[in-house]
Amino acid sequence: MGINMKKYIDELRTMETSDMFENDFLLTWEKSDDEIQAVFAVADALRYLREHNISGRIFDTGLAVSLFRDNSTRTRFSFASAANFLGLTVQDLDEGKSQIAHGETVRETANMVSFMSDVIGIRDDMFIGKGNTYMREVAKAVHQGHAEGILPQRPTLVNLQCDIDHPTQSMADMLHIIHYFGGIENLAGKKIAMSWAYSPSYGKPLSVPQGIIGLMTRFGMDVCLAHPKGYELMGETLTIAEKNAKSGGGSFTKTNNMEEAFADADIVYPKSWAPYEAMEKRTKLYEDDDSKGIKSLEKELLEHNKKFTDWTCTEKLMSKTKDGAALYMHCLPADITGVSCEKGEVDANVFDRYRELLYKEAGFKPYIIAAMIFLAKCKDPGEMLRKIVSGGGIPRSL
């Protein structure tokens, strides 16, 4: 057994993770510090297995249901990769091909797709007040279905992005930071600027910045949220960030000045999002099926966005960060000035300089998802890892 593997297993044995067993992963702030760190430990352990060509298969057969209500490349592939590495097969619940529209309730669908399913991954980030609520309805339904003897197992829900949080993204981002700075113990006092940035598009979800301020405030970091007036996030996520900062020994500040946020920052995360109030309006318009209203709101928002084209991550702005060398982060794909659009979130030279790191950041996501599933399925995760590597492990490929 490699020295790293032993370290992960030993770490896991000191952590209280029993509540994760047969449970869901919906919001990072519902999880204890031990639970968050257990995800990181297992993610690193699984990455170790993959890189050493050891199979991480804990299922001989089994289904992982995926429901994507928004287009996705990286999250779809991350989920597929995680499921596959553990031995599960993805089965898409494509609502276009299903009978869901024909009067089926959430409770019914949840049970119907779960007779032989171990995991359900849902991405539902389009409408404020909807996505997370839907996930909880599904979770409740399968919990009840299992209790009533309808389902032989309780499938685990993984939030692949909702209206409130994007835990697989923020956790992958944080694991990237941990590796970059050489350990979670080095994060205290580090300043991260989560800043709005201009994009010529409309209606980008709020869940990434909300997830970032909700998670990064936990381990002693100084989180500074920056955005123009009118681009507020959901109030409850601000409250959580404040609470976390207080208990975690870090800080949470807000500003309407991008430069202020970048000043002396160790990490910058400039990214576009839609204003919360506009998203609420939009949700209402969709409910009313008011396509004229939707179009007019879209036009209005794009116009409004244009007032803030100077909210963009330039080399000049980067030079204001700690030693002019902050870690630049993004969940990808980014709107790159002069590449994917005329004016966007980031200058091409900044993006290019960090490309390798950005791709590595994204590369943590499959392992974060796999770790969430692993911890929900293994009663004693440390012991399971030990079993997997005992005798050198089974090769993933011959």
Added chain:
Amino acid sequence: MGINMKKYIDELRTMETSDMFENDFLLTWEKSDDEIQAVFAVADALRYLREHNISGRIFDTGLAVSLFRDNSTRTRFSFASAANFLGLTVQDLDEGKSQIAHGETVRETANMVSFMSDVIGIRDDMFIGKGNTYMREVAKAVHQGHAEGILPQRPTLVNLQCDIDHPTQSMADMLHIIHYFGGIENLAGKKIAMSWAYSPSYGKPLSVPQGIIGLMTRFGMDVCLAHPKGYELMGETLTIAEKNAKSGGGSFTKTNNMEEAFADADIVYPKSWAPYEAMEKRTKLYEDDDSKGIKSLEKELLEHNKKFTDWTCTEKLMSKTKDGAALYMHCLPADITGVSCEKGEVDANVFDRYRELLYKEAGFKPYIIAAMIFLAKCKDPGEMLRKIVSGGGIPRSL
């Protein structure tokens, strides 16, 4: 080995199932009583395995082709679950993404998708006279392909719903009844009302009621078919129901009165379907690409349906059944009055009272499909089950 498992294996050894090996499952009435009961025994055995976390994998690799010509949630997931539990991977034959339209014959497509495929599951229920015919063409093509040395194996066809029968549904329904009444030997003399019910939709397949009267008449039950005049089923399925009732010691009666059907019934199955003659007309209109005719027929049928809104499963009607406590059944999703529509097939309180049982009913389908595949692939199914559980079996999940 659990006591149940031994029972299933012993049962299988007394049954004549050799004709099922390397054969298809297209219509229940093509199968002997032994063959039908073998499906139930294997389905229960596989469920036992799943519930005891024993892997049912009989394939190391292999494809299960699925072709759905109608939307589906539960059948799609049931097929995916069954294939996965046995070790097969589903590959969709999505006609929109294929070149089938470009002059490829059924014979050619059937061979082209079968070079390394073990199973083909087809749902084709939209047009009278088409679905089952298509399945037989596919079956003939792969049979010939295997005989000519084109295919290294003969893939097994499973009818996932056609214009005539819906064997995976009716078999799952019947296994539910068997469990509910404590054994197939307790079904003799039980009355089941297969009744039409009102729905504000149009063109629902006839295969469910046809499958039910074709199967349930076999084991001594008294099957009563009820529908308004004009909602006749295919004549050949009525003939089969009569024949089966005669040889099975039960009865088959028809009525145009829902109350009469429900009177003293042990089981009720109220469900909407389209009239056979209208479906024939519709098939012709689609063949002629007569979209105006299709729309006018749809309008006419919806209007006609509305004359029978009182054909609905109310508490009052339920009170007329045996001890006021008949088992309520449905293939789901149901049109529930006040929930999914203003007026539908069943009152919300009736549906709610039986929800748990309805979900359990649906839960048999993956095992029925897996059992059909198992019996087509294993020369000695009892011996194969014995092998699977010998030494405690291989865990499905670690």
Added chain:
Amino acid sequence: MGINMKKYIDELRTMETSDMFENDFLLTWEKSDDEIQAVFAVADALRYLREHNISGRIFDTGLAVSLFRDNSTRTRFSFASAANFLGLTVQDLDEGKSQIAHGETVRETANMVSFMSDVIGIRDDMFIGKGNTYMREVAKAVHQGHAEGILPQRPTLVNLQCDIDHPTQSMADMLHIIHYFGGIENLAGKKIAMSWAYSPSYGKPLSVPQGIIGLMTRFGMDVCLAHPKGYELMGETLTIAEKNAKSGGGSFTKTNNMEEAFADADIVYPKSWAPYEAMEKRTKLYEDDDSKGIKSLEKELLEHNKKFTDWTCTEKLMSKTKDGAALYMHCLPADITGVSCEKGEVDANVFDRYRELLYKEAGFKPYIIAAMIFLAKCKDPGEMLRKIVSGGGIPRSL
């Protein structure tokens, strides 16, 4: 171990295939004769395994990414079959469901889908100058990603059809010829007529005839390319055919007379394609989003095609071939006169006479694809085959 298996393993041990390890398969003419023959040997070996119910699984888990930019039945199923037989799970990169449109570069997408992927299969044959270029960009991106430590492995690219070559088709076709004539050593001096044929459709890819003349000229065959004036292929593929003929001891001739090509031919391959120049024009029109121009070009080409309806494979023409009994080939689906169209590429009686052989020809493709992957993943392919069959091998199905 069967005598055949030993033969394949011994053959492989005499071949220089080290450059195939962790490499791609994009064009047959980039591969040495040893490498081409190694693909045939491994394909035959894997077919042997499948036919003897021995598992060919060399991956415990892993993803095979598929990207189809054109409709496909047989190539899609061939890729799925190959991946499954080796133990990989296909994950479709469906551009409609992805965020690729939103400003993501090829380099980024390639890395994002490859964190845990072992193979990428791409079909991109619609536009001249695009498909192969795109594949090379993807290959370069994942190569770089691996070098930079972003990807734990270097996924292998398999060209499932591009604008220049269709290597999995031409290789399957050639393996069919090898089996038909009893060995690669019997091909010297055999004449193959790769001829254009009339089809009432428009814009068929050029990659099949280009792939055929590029590959079949290598092993001493006399390749005769026939087409009406104006239906020229890409110049570079003609150059390659000439070069290959010279070094391989065969010949490459061109004619505008179908009868001349068929005269005394051992093999005929009559198939429609679009003229190279028209395809170039079309690519330009699509780039300019000139839908009017596209329609007008389509009309013009269909009209032009009609001048050559006598370019069709009739029994009369077949009688001119060697002993009137040339092997008729096609990549399928064919345009069959009186079956799939009024006038097409081939008469129904000719097609019917060769149907069994045509289906067998198609049946080689899954094994060719699997062999390409196998050779890219196994450092010592002969030793790997020996391991697989040692002790009788693991059964594919119990």
